[in-house]
Amino acid sequence: MARTVEDAAGAPHILIVGGGYVGMYTALRLQKKLKRELRRGEVKVTVVDPNSYMTYQPFLPEAAAGNISPRHVVVPLRRVLPKCTVRKARVTELNHDEGWAIVQPLAGPPERIHYDYLVMAAGAVPRLLPIPGLAENGISLKTVGEAIHLRNHVLEQLEIAESTDDAELRRKALTFVFVGGGFAGVEAIAELEDMTRDATKYMRKVTPQDLRFMLVEATDRILPEVGPEMGRWTAEQFRGRGIDVKMKTLLVSAVDGRIELSDGSSFQAGTLVWNAGVKPSPVVRRGDLPVDGKGRVKGTEYLTIEGLVRAFTAGDNAAIPDLTQDGEFCPPNAQHAVRQAKLLGDNIVRSLRGKALKPYVHGNLGTVAGLGLHKGVANPLGIKLKGWPAWFFHRSYHGAMVPTLNRKIRVVADWTLALFLKRETVSLATVEQPRADFELAALDGAGHRNAERPVSENAA
Structure with missing residues (x-):
């Protein structure tokens, strides 16, 4: 039975589902526009997300490659949203017709939250296909946790190759397959190939020529x-x-790690990275919101949800018409998400104050992609850039776009230090099994748990 959370009588409650680009930037906009109302308790804003931070996803490949500290690609929601309530929880059910959502916190029973305005900003998750072995052996690059794991895993494969004379095992460990040739896949393989090439400088058995990187695109x-x-x-x-x-x-x-491709290729690979598209978060289907054939929430040019009142949506989980191209929808990228969120926040304020909503019209500023250290490709405002100029523009753009001055300074500091200090290429794979040594120390020589002697004695 879900516990009901009561809100202050008469104070409009805005529920934001998701703390990513759209969720965080919408909340920031509301904090700015409704500063006095929030301070007086005349409006309440709640952000619900399984994580208490927003991830700046364009930096995940650089975090995986060690160019940026993983802590610097995330923005703590409670720090930047002091006037909002941030709930680290999952939405398991939603009924907009009655104005409530069921959320499951980290511990304790689920809770029913009543709201007046809804913002569905749950984002997207990897789009997996029913390929045998993919779920068991693949890894995506959508979260900071995956970036950390991927970095440690790739470096651990180099350690395996360095420490064995088994040719077949070495060949498998040094084979890295990336599926998906969009931004995520291209930047991921470029950054990690750069990192592994640097790491081989300190190895005796593994050379850059031993590495096998493959990008597979449909x-x-x-x-x-x-x-x-x-x-x-x-x-x-x-x-x-x-x-x-x-x-x-x-x-x-x-x-079992054997990669089979449609061109007939078949080989063992120690690493399989899947970046072949995304799909809307399953949260959008846990309620009565209208969705299209691709599982996206049906949105309008005003960033409202089609057919509903006091309901808004934007970002990767939404089908928002692109008014600059007839019959098209806005692509799921950060550039659209940030701009949509700001207008979405403004439209909520207009709705609260009884004013007309404004449509979302966006002019494309171009795209940028990093291809490793000092390498990139970009077309800002139609200008084609390659190599070092594109890489510089890539870093300049994202350095300016990463949220908060705190994170901008930390990221620029990481980049500046990298100009003078060598890249760290140490695998910390043991952090993923932090109790392994502790449990080993608790066993006696026969492999049985020893409950009589202190752990410190067993360790000795």
């Missing part, structure tokens, strides 16, 4: 966001670096 081009010409240039650059780029190719199976 369509006939990579990086479609930057245009055909720039995509072809990126593929040529990758091949020049020894990265095998396979287009019009599908992953067929990954059972």
Whole structure:
């Protein structure tokens, strides 16, 4: 039975489901526009998310490669939203017709929260296909936890290769397969190939020539966001670096680490990274919101939810019409999410004050992609940039866009130190099993748990 949380009588309650780009920027906008109302308790804003931080996802490849500290790519929600209530919980059910949501906190029974205004900003999750072995052996790069794990895993594969003379085991450990040729897949393989190349400088048995990186893409081009010409240039650059780029190719199976591709290739790989698209968070289906055939919430140009009152949506989980292109919808990227969130916050304020809502119209500023240290591709405002200039523009743009002055300073400090200090390429894989040594110390020589002697004696 869900416990009901009562709100102050007469104070409109705005519930924001999701603390990512749209959720956080909408809440920031409401804090700014409703400063006095929030201080007086005349309006209440609650943000519900499984994490108590927002992740700046464009920096995840650099965090995985060690160019930026993982702590610096996340923004603590409670710190930047002091006038809002932040709940680290999951929404398990939602009834907009009656104005309530069931949330499951970290501990304790579920709670029923009543609200007056809804913002569905749950974002997206990886789009997995029913490929044998994918769920068991693949990893995505959508969260900071995955970035940390991927970094440690890749470096651990190098350690395996360095410490064995088994040719087959070495070949498997040094084979890295990335599926998906969009921004996420291209930046991930570029940054991690750069990192592993640096790591081999300190190894005796593993050389850069031993590494096998492969990018698998189902369509006939990579990086479609930057245009055909720039995509072809990126593929040529990758091949020049020894990265095998396979287009019009599908992953067929990954059972027990054996990669089978639609072109007939079959080989063992120690690493499989899946970045082949996203789909709306399943949260959007846990209620009575209208969704389209792709599982996206049906939105309008005013960022409202189609057919509902006092309900708004934006970002990756929403189908928002692109008014600059007839019949098209806004693509699921950070540029749209941030701009939509600001207008969404403004439209909520207009709704509270009985004013007309404004439509979302966006002019594309272009795209940027990092391809490793000092390498990149970009087309800001139609200007085509390659190599070092594109990399510099990439860092300048994202350095300016990362939320809060605190994070901007920390990220720039990481980049500045990297100019003078060598990259750290140490695997900390043991952090994923922090109790392993403790449990080992509690066992006697026969492998049985020793409950009589102190752990410190067993360790000795």
